[in-house]
Amino acid sequence: MSDGTDRLRVALVGDYPVVEDAIHAGGVQSVTHQLAHALARRDDVECHVICATRGVTEREVRQGALQVHFLPRLPLPRLATARLHDVPRLLRRIRALRLDIVHGQGQTRHGLAAVRCGLPAVVTPHGVIFVESRLLQRHGLDAVGAFKRALMDRNEREVFRRARDMILISPYLREIYGPMLTARTHAIENPIEPVFFDLPRAPEPGRLLFAGTVVPRKCVHDLVAALAALDRPDVRLRVAGPLVDPASVERVRRCAAEGRVAERVELTGALTQAELRDEFARAEILLLASREETAPLVIAQAMACGLPVVASAAGGVPHMVRDGETGLLFPFGETRACADRIRRLLDDPAWRARLAATAQAEARQRFHPDAVAAQTVAVYREILGRAPR
Numbered sequence: 072m073s074d075g076t077d078r079l080r081v082a083l084v085g086d087y088p089v090v091e092d093a094i095h096a097g098g099v100q101s102v103t104h105q106l107a108h109a110l111a112r113r114d115d116v117e118c119h120v121i122c123a124t125r126g127v128t129e130r131e132v133r134q135g136a137l138q139v140h141f142l143p144r145l146p147l148p149r150l151a152t153a154r155l156h157d158v159p160r161l162l163r164r165i166r167a168l169r170l171d172i173v174h175g176q177g178q179t180r181h182g183l184a185a186v187r188c189g190l191p192a193v194v195t196p197h198g199v200i201f202v203e204s205r206l207l208q209r210h211g212l213d214a215v216g217a218f219k220r221a222l223m224d225r226n227e228r229e230v231f232r233r234a235r236d237m238i239l240i241s242p243y244l245r246e247i248y249g250p251m252l253t254a255r256t257h258a259i260e261n262p263i264e265p266v267f268f269d270l271p272r273a274p275e276p277g278r279l280l281f282a283g284t285v286v287p288r289k290c291v292h293d294l295v296a297a298l299a300a301l302d303r304p305d306v307r308l309r310v311a312g313p314l315v316d317p318a319s320v321e322r323v324r325r326c327a328a329e330g331r332v333a334e335r336v337e338l339t340g341a342l343t344q345a346e347l348r349d350e351f352a353r354a355e356i357l358l359l360a361s362r363e364e365t366a367p368l369v370i371a372q373a374m375a376c377g378l379p380v381v382a383s384a385a386g387g388v389p390h391m392v393r394d395g396e397t398g399l400l401f402p403f404g405e406t407r408a409c410a411d412r413i414r415r416l417l418d419d420p421a422w423r424a425r426l427a428a429t430a431q432a433e434a435r436q437r438f439h440p441d442a443v444a445a446q447t448v449a450v451y452r453e454i455l456g457r458a459p460r
Contacts, residue, residue, distance in 0.1 A: 079451055080117045082165060083107050084185050085176025087122040087139055098261070098368045099197045103176050105262040109444035111137035116448060121164050123157040123180055140164055153180040153226065162188055172451050174238075178227040186233035191458045193236040193257075193450060199247050199386070200227040202363050203288060236454050238447070241366040243387030257450045262440035263371045264344075270376040272352055277306040279413065280354035280378075282347060282369045285323065285338070286316045290383075290404075292326040293360040297409035299330025306417070307335040308358070311350045314340050351376055355423075356416055362403055364388050370398075371438040374430035379423050381412045397430035 085103035103120065110118040111134075120139045127141040142160045145152045161184035165173055175185025175194040185192045200223050228251075237254040239245060240261050245252060279298070285291050291310055298308050314320045320338070327333040342350070351357075357373040359382040370391050373380050380398035382388050392398035399416065401408040416423045436442055 077171075078115055078117055079448070079455075080119075080169065080171045081110060081174060081451065082119040082121050082168060082170050082172075083110070083174050083176060084121045084161060084165065084181040085174075086124065086181070087120050087141075089124060089127055089141070091134055099177050101264070101368055102195075102197070102261050105264060105440040106444060106447065107137055107139075108134070109262060109440035110447070111135060112441070113444060113448065119168060119170070121161060121168075121181075121184075123161055140168075153183070153222075158184050158187065165190070172455060174447075174451075175230075178230045179223075180226075182230040182234075183226060186230055191454050192234070193238055193454060194230060194234045194254075195238040195240060196230070196244060196365075197240070198365055199244070199363060200224065202247070236450070238450060241387035241390050243365060243390055247386070257453075259443060259446045259450070260437050261366055261368060261371065262443040263368055263375060263438045265440060266348065267351070267372045267375040268435055268439065270348060270352055272377055274355045274378075275353050276355065277303070277417070278354050279306060279308045279356050279358055280350055281308065281310050281312070281358050281360075282350060282372075283312045283359075283367070284316075285310065285312060285314050285319050287319055288361055288363050289319075290360045290362055291319065292322045293383075293404065293406050293409065294358050295323055295326040295332065295336055296330060296406040297358075297360070297413065298335065299326075299332050300407050300410040301413055303414070303417075304335075306413075307337065308332075309350060309354065310336065310338045311342055311347060312339070314338060351378055354378055356381055356413060358409070358413070359383060359388070360403070360406075360409060361385050361388075366391060371434065374398075375434040375438060377427040377431045379416055379427045380430070381409065381416065383409070392430075396426070397433070398426060 083103055086100040087103050107118055107120045110116045118137055123142045123144050125144050127143050129143055130141050132139040145156055157180040165188045170190055173185045173188050173190050173192040175182040177197045178200050182194050185194055231251050234254040238257050238259050281291055281294055283289055327336040357378050357380045361383055362385055364386040366387050370380055380392055382392060382400055383403040384400040385403045394400040399412040401412050
């Protein structure tokens with residue numbers, strides 16, 4: 072076991088891109104990637120990543136000082152294989168590495184492996200599964216959706232029951248989980264790519280951006296309705312992200328047609344990281360209309376590069392954005408209020424610049440991966456200081 076002066080052997084157990092820098096599985100994958108590399112840059116940490124994913128053979132990849140261990144998942148529905156196949160394989164690899172501490176990312180297979188491994192461990196919950204899982208059951212007779220919801224909720228409950236320490240990326244998690252949260256908690260926000268802190272901005276007039284996956288929780292159709300209510304033919308919306316839910320995509324397109332703004336709503340589909348950064352560079356305002364969020368990375372990325380934010384005051388978003396100081400918030404679902412916030416920013420470039428500058432000034436200490444890694448290592452050492460030798 073390491074003491075306060077030894078080099079720590081750490082494993083992040085979480086989603087990691089199969090192709091380096093090709094982030095395709097959302098925020099958790101990006102967080103694991105950025106934190107792993109920040110930890111590996113430190114002299115006092117030997118960092119491993121253990122990832123169960125599809126499309127790989129079992130292999131180890133060296134990325135600088137970082138060692139990545141890929142374990143293949145079965146080509147079956149992910150909820151069906153998590154407990155019977157993925158978690159046992161993750162546990163075998165964890166135990167073979169002779170680690171000091173294990174850090175699980177999320178409340179699915181990787182989080183389950185972290186809390187079951189028998190070593191000192193900490194888990195970072197991502198999302199609020201018991202809320203998000205409700206969207207899987209589209210109606211009362213949807214038996215498949217109900218089964219998926221039950222499996223997801225069961226996994227989350229076990230992670231929370233077994234975890235002794237948790238890193239909370241937002242105060243919102245303490246509010247929403249209440250008595251379910253029994254672990255010791257440590258407040259550390261998510262890291263983002265360092266490149267966003269120095270991203271050259273070249274905003275184009277009237278260019279609005281939604282960046283993320285088009286799924287029911289994101290309510291992208293509300294942004295389309297806000298664009299229609301704005302009634303400004305010089306303003307357009309770029310929807311930049313994977314189109315994984317056909318029903319959500321159809322709703323966006325139908326809303327655009329009904330609002331007579333179809334020619335001003337562009338759905339890009341999945342983008343490379345370079346293409347996504349270009350979207351941030353060229354947008355005037357970042358928009359988010361979600362019904363549920365914990366600590367969306369797109370807001371941290373926008374703050375870091377000086378892109379003004381207009382977002383729904385849902386979940387943990389008000390803990391990231393101070394309304395009127397580092398961005399603007401509107402009540403969830405109130406599309407005319409969203410349109411009003413957009414109009415105010417578009418009509419007042421000086422105020423827009425002040426909001427962006429204030430957000431950018433505080434983003435580096437909150438979201439830079441080196442700052443997040445330093446706080447995380449302090450948590451590791453605190454946990455190990457309590458662990459029996």
